Amino acid sequence: MSASGPAPAAGAKEDARRAIEAAGAELLELSHTIHAHPETNFTEERAAAWTAGALARHGFAVEEGTAGLATAFSATIGHGPLTVAICAEYDALPGVGHACGHNIIAAAAVGAGIGLAGVADSAGLTVRVLGTPAEEGGGGKIVLLEQGAFNGVHAAMMVHPWPEDRLEATCLAVSHFDIAFEGRTAHASAAPWEGRNAADAMVVAQVAIGLLRQQLAPGDQVHGLVTSGGEAANIVPGRVTGRFMVRARTLDGLAALEPRVMACFEAGATAAGVTFRRTDLAPVYSHMVSDAPLLAAYRRNAEALGRTFAADDAGTPPPTLSTDMANVSLAVPTIHPLLGIDAGGAVNHQPAFAAACTTASADRAVVDGALSLAWTAIDAAGDEAIRDHLLGRGSA
Numbered sequence: 001m002s003a004s005g006p007a008p009a010a011g012a013k014e015d016a017r018r019a020i021e022a023a024g025a026e027l028l029e030l031s032h033t034i035h036a037h038p039e040t041n042f043t044e045e046r047a048a049a050w051t052a053g054a055l056a057r058h059g060f061a062v063e064e065g066t067a068g069l070a071t072a073f074s075a076t077i078g079h080g081p082l083t084v085a086i087c088a089e090y091d092a093l094p095g096v097g098h099a100c101g102h103n104i105i106a107a108a109a110v111g112a113g114i115g116l117a118g119v120a121d122s123a124g125l126t127v128r129v130l131g132t133p134a135e136e137g138g139g140g141k142i143v144l145l146e147q148g149a150f151n152g153v154h155a156a157m158m159v160h161p162w163p164e165d166r167l168e169a170t171c172l173a174v175s176h177f178d179i180a181f182e183g184r185t186a187h188a189s190a191a192p193w194e195g196r197n198a199a200d201a202m203v204v205a206q207v208a209i210g211l212l213r214q215q216l217a218p219g220d221q222v223h224g225l226v227t228s229g230g231e232a233a234n235i236v237p238g239r240v241t242g243r244f245m246v247r248a249r250t251l252d253g254l255a256a257l258e259p260r261v262m263a264c265f266e267a268g269a270t271a272a273g274v275t276f277r278r279t280d281l282a283p284v285y286s287h288m289v290s291d292a293p294l295l296a297a298y299r300r301n302a303e304a305l306g307r308t309f310a311a312d313d314a315g316t317p318p319p320t321l322s323t324d325m326a327n328v329s330l331a332v333p334t335i336h337p338l339l340g341i342d343a344g345g346a347v348n349h350q351p352a353f354a355a356a357c358t359t360a361s362a363d364r365a366v367v368d369g370a371l372s373l374a375w376t377a378i379d380a381a382g383d384e385a386i387r388d389h390l391l392g393r394g395s396a
Contacts, residue, residue: 041138060076074128082124090105154332305372
């Protein structure tokens with residue numbers, strides 16, 4: 001950074017635009033390639049390598065295996081006093097592939113990094129692009145946060161595809177866990193009394209959860225599925241398993257709700273005369289607190305690209321979801337805006353949404369997302385009020 005301070009924002013933004021547009025074909029190829037080779041949480045070996053490799057080709061110093069996670073990385077460029085982390089997700093969902101558009105997230109993060117690479121020092125930035133695996137139920141960012149990957153970061157940001165542009169979502173705290181009921185098998189006709197029916201325990205538990213829902217506070221949610229229900233109709237099921245998620249508006253709300261849900265599983269086990277075991281699948285995801293000055297800067301930059309936030313302006317309630325980016329938000333000023341694509345009426349986690357994530361609308365979102373993030377980072381460093389706010393908050 002020069003003695004006169006960061007380079008004028010307009011010039012830096014134009015330089016960033018030129019760099020991102022010059023890399024446009026590379027960014028779209030990355031998005032489409034990740035989409036065509038979906039990898040679920042903590043198995044994203046190719047996606048992580050492709051994403052990190054693109055940044056390395058543009059001058060970033062890349063550390064692979066960050067925080068002991070084989071499919072995480074940290075890519076850094078610049079030496080400015082304000083450190084901005086841009087998060088790249090690239091894991092897919094089981095069965096429906098990239099139905100949450102993480103291919104777009106990865107490509108937009110790389111694009112933002114490319115846009116900032118040439119202006120980082122003059123703009124007063126250190127840019128850290130973090131490859132963050134396993135957002136879909138594995139909590140990769142939480143591990144990275146706990147292991148220090150966000151240390152020294154003054155602001156963290158990313159964009160997430162959605163059927164429309166929204167400034168933020170209501171991010172619910174959530175726990176992910178498996179339940180296993182253990183009973184005893186028996187011949188279902190000749191000697192059913194010798195069995196202890198683990199499926200009965202699951203049915204009782206699910207009925208109890210269904211009845212509990214009447215008393216749930218707004219924002220509290222419980223949902224799950226049976227992952228194995230027995231071997232054959234003429235065998236009393238001796239082992240039945242399920243996967244569940246419990247959500248609440250805050251961590252405190254989640255702590256209050258979880259014991260009530262666990263009592264439902266205990267009731268099922270007691271009624272059927274079996275035992276049960278819970279296995280946590282990830283760290284607990286927290287609620288999210290968006291950084292208002294950073295989000296306002298993002299909005300200005302997204303609107304400069306022709307994006308609108310009509311639903312936000314109309315007071316339409318934001319969508320509810322959960323993300324491990326929320327945990328980052330409690331430690332570092334963070335934004336997680338939703339980037340609209342034309343999904344033809346589909347919503348995230350549907351096959352039709354996966355199909356929409358390589359359309360012309362999705363490709364535009366890659367470039368717009370990259371530009372919006374890069375320009376917001378430039379504003380964060382160049383706007384004295386935002387910069388002082390971020391530096392005053394400290395870092396993780």
